[in-house]
Amino acid sequence: MDSSSPETPTAAPRIAPGGSWRELLSGAHLPAALVLAGGVAMYAMNTFLTAALLPSTIAEIGGSEYFAWVVTAFLVASVFASMLVTRLLGRVGAARGYLLAFAVFGLGSLGAALAPSMEVFLATRIAQGLGGGLLAGLGYAVIRQALPEHLWTRATGLISAMWGVGTLIGPALGGLLAQLGIWRWAFALLAAASFALGALALRTLPASHGRDRPSGRFPSRRCSHSSSRLPRSASRRSCRPGSEPQSRSSRAPP
Numbered sequence: 001m002d003s004s005s006p007e008t009p010t011a012a013p014r015i016a017p018g019g020s021w022r023e024l025l026s027g028a029h030l031p032a033a034l035v036l037a038g039g040v041a042m043y044a045m046n047t048f049l050t051a052a053l054l055p056s057t058i059a060e061i062g063g064s065e066y067f068a069w070v071v072t073a074f075l076v077a078s079v080f081a082s083m084l085v086t087r088l089l090g091r092v093g094a095a096r097g098y099l100l101a102f103a104v105f106g107l108g109s110l111g112a113a114l115a116p117s118m119e120v121f122l123a124t125r126i127a128q129g130l131g132g133g134l135l136a137g138l139g140y141a142v143i144r145q146a147l148p149e150h151l152w153t154r155a156t157g158l159i160s161a162m163w164g165v166g167t168l169i170g171p172a173l174g175g176l177l178a179q180l181g182i183w184r185w186a187f188a189l190l191a192a193a194s195f196a197l198g199a200l201a202l203r204t205l206p207a208s209h210g211r212d213r214p215s216g217r218f219p220s221r222r223c224s225h226s227s228s229r230l231p232r233s234a235s236r237r238s239c240r241p242g243s244e245p246q247s248r249s250s251r252a253p254p
Contacts, residue, residue: 019151024158031204032146035098037158038197039135042105043078044166045173046132046190050074050125052174053183060183063118073122077129078136085137094142098201101138105131106194113187131194145206 024033050070058064088097108127115121139159147155177186 019148019154021154024147024151024154029147029151031200033155033158035197035201035204036139036142036146036155037162038193039098039101040139040159041162041166042190042194042197043132043136044163045170046109046128046166047071047074048167048170049174049186049190052171053178053186056178056181056183057121058118061115061117061121063121066118066122069122070125074125074129074132077126078133081130081133082137085134085141088134089138089141093207094138094145095202095205095207097134098138098142098205099198101131101134102194102198102201103131105135106191106198107131109187109191109194113184113191142205146204 023029054067054070058067085097088100092100105128108124108129108131111124111127112121115124139162140156143152143155143159174183174186177183
């Protein structure tokens with residue numbers, strides 16, 4: 001008896017081809033990349049920009065007793081808003097979700113540029129925090145909808161790099177504008193960039209709602225009823241999410 005036996009060929013795992021930076025930052029994918037990375041950059045840059053502008057702001061509108069609240073109000077609002085990203089995507093979709101986030105952030109920035117007192121300035125910082133928290137969360141949550149699979153890794157790297165870009169540009173730009181005595185222009189520029197990116201998001205990102213996708217709930221009532229007369233092991237197999245209930249002929253004998 002021959003001990004040797006032919007080996008059973010196994011299928012090689014499918015590996016998605018890796019995308020290049022050139023593909024991500026050119027052609028049809030550039031607008032989506034700008035929206036995703038721009039939202040995170042706005043959030044990161046705003047934090048350090050405001051810290052550099054705060055002495056000039058207090059010198060003009062007063063309110064030094066609220067110095068710590070300028071940053072605290074923004075951070076608390078952003079953390080709260082970041083917890084609403086999934087619900088927002090499920091209700092309005094990626095395009096309108098980004099439009100809402102950029103609109104809230106832009107209106108808050110515009111209000112900060114026009115603030116006559118520190119109390120008003122704090123209120124606008126809360127609005128900025130709400131919009132910024134949504135932008136920071138949406139940047140990672142929308143990658144799968146906005147870009148093809150082979151570009152997901154590159155896009156994640158680009159978005160993550162925006163935190164470093166904001167740390168570099170924010171203090172430098174804030175210090176320059178504070179030295180020139182035009183700190184209000186910094187928030188006006190943020191508002192203009194927000195409105196432009198919001199319009200770009202509405203034209204670029206998919207508008208489908210999250211309700212079009214599987215909700216992740218337990219199988220339907222039909223599956224649970226049909227499997228109630230099956231053995232426990234068969235019932236578990238037939239009622240997994242995405243599986244069809246077993247037919248009558250495939251049931252185990254009593």
